[in-house]
Amino acid sequence: MKIAPSILNADFANLAHDVQVVENGGADYLHVDIMDGQFVPNITFGPSMVAALRPVTKLVLDCHLMIEAPERFVADFAKAGADILTLHVESTPHIYRALQMVKAAGVKAGVVVNPGTPLEMIKNVLPLVDQVLVMTVNPGFGGQEFLPAMLSKVKRLDQLRQTNDYQFEIEVDGGISNETVKACSDAGTDVFVAGSYVYGAADPAQQIQTLRNIAASND
Ligand SMILES: O=C(CO)[C@H](O)[C@H](O)COP(=O)(O)O
Numbered sequence: 398m399k400i401a402p403s404i405l406n407a408d409f410a411n412l413a414h415d416v417q418v419v420e421n422g423g424a425d426y427l428h429v430d431i432m433d434g435q436f437v438p439n440i441t442f443g444p445s446m447v448a449a450l451r452p453v454t455k456l457v458l459d460c461h462l463m464i465e466a467p468e469r470f471v472a473d474f475a476k477a478g479a480d481i482l483t484l485h486v487e488s489t490p491h492i493y494r495a496l497q498m499v500k501a502a503g504v505k506a507g508v509v510v511n512p513g514t515p516l517e518m519i520k521n522v523l524p525l526v527d528q529v530l531v532m533t534v535n536p537g538f539g540g541q542e543f544l545p546a547m548l549s550k551v552k553r554l555d556q557l558r559q560t561n562d563y564q565f566e567i568e569v570d571g572g573i574s575n576e577t578v579k580a581c582s583d584a585g586t587d588v589f590v591a592g593s594y595v596y597g598a599a600d601p602a603q604q605i606q607t608l609r610n611i612a613a614s615n616d
């Protein structure tokens with residue numbers, strides 16, 4: 398199981414410090430939310446943020462690209478030091494080619510589906526990817542409510558993976574907290590993104606530990 402704090406909810410004026418806090422607190426990935434104001438109704442940052450983060454952390458940089466035609470920026474994010482590039486299937490008519498570009502750049506490739514997008518849309522790229530991200534909120538903002546209907550999507554994805562011996566990890570993103578992490582774990586999730594639950598608390602390291610404990614518990 399992996400915990401991936403999202404810097405969307407960190408203090409941007411003290412980002413290196415906030416990254417250190419979750420790295421020392423046992424995080425596995427650092428989730429970097431890239432938004433372009435087109436694909437989603439919000440703007441964050443681009444490859445220069447990834448380049449700035451690279452020397453200050455050993456954490457895996459798990460970059461979630463919420464941008465139109467992400468294939469335009471694959472080379473820039475790879476050069477900046479991204480470890481995983483996860484692309485929305487809804488963001489390009491050329492998802493297969495875009496994922497091939499990610500892999501050719503030596504970066505792990507992920508595909509992501511919005512809550513309204515069926516798994517049928519990504520069936521043909523499942524043999525290609527290292528990670529499948531199931532959005533458990535509509536993308537664009539942190540602090541939204543978890544959508545429980547997405548649990549059946551995670552379960553079906555896990556079944557597809559077992560039946561076909563696919564190698565990808567399943568990640569969930571949006572509304573992950575002490576109240577929702579266990580259901581996601583039971584459904585077959587490997588990687589848990591958490592923004593406001595981790596950074597909205599006084600002790601982010603404790604929050605990471607709590608998520609890990611609850612996800613791994615047997616009750
Ligand atoms: O991709 C995202 C939003 O589009 C973020 O990763 C996600 O919302 C994390 O924030 P929170 O845990 O507060 O829901």
Ligand SMILES: [Co+2]
Nearest residue numbers: 430461570590
């Ligand atoms: Co995200």
